[in-house]
Amino acid sequence: RVMYTITKWIEHKLGLKVNATKTHITRPNKLKYLGFGFYYDTKDKKYCARPHASSIQRFKRKLKQLTIRKNTMALNERIRQLNQVIRGWINYYSICNMKTHMMNIDKHLRTRLRVIIWKQWKVPSKR
Known part of the structure; x- marks a missing residue:
């Protein structure tokens, strides 16, 4: 009614x-709107925006696609593409609270890049 x-x-x-x-x-905390989710901040007594869980998963899948080891591309090109994706995502969700999500993603991405560099270095001519 x-x-x-x-x-x-x-x-x-x-x-x-x-x-x-x-x-x-x-309620806003059960809503997904344009990739945003919402939560109630008990300290400020208001609803705040954050990236929705499905948006974060889609972002992680995109980063994983760009950091596959078997993908042969120069490291500079790979970092340039990663920067484009990350910059676009952060600019879109700039009004959100996402510090812990970004710290976890950053930690995981650094590990994946380290593995790629190790894989590129580990060839018989470089040993």
Whole structure:
């Protein structure tokens, strides 16, 4: 009943079309909106934004794709591509609180890059 009145108001007053299959009323911490998730900060007594868990997983998959060991590309080119992806992701989610997520991703990415450098160095002519 509440949903119908809100939908009716949005469609008639604002002149917008409401997609009933996508639209629902819920608490912000159960919502995913444009890749953002929300949580309630008890210290500040307000809802804050963070990247949604599925967005973080998609970002990790992209980084993993760029740091596959068997992918033969120069290290400078690989780092350039990683910088593009990371810079774009951080700029998009710049309003979020994501320090712990980024620290974990950074730690994992450094390890993967170290493995790539070790793999490139470990050839018979370089021993």
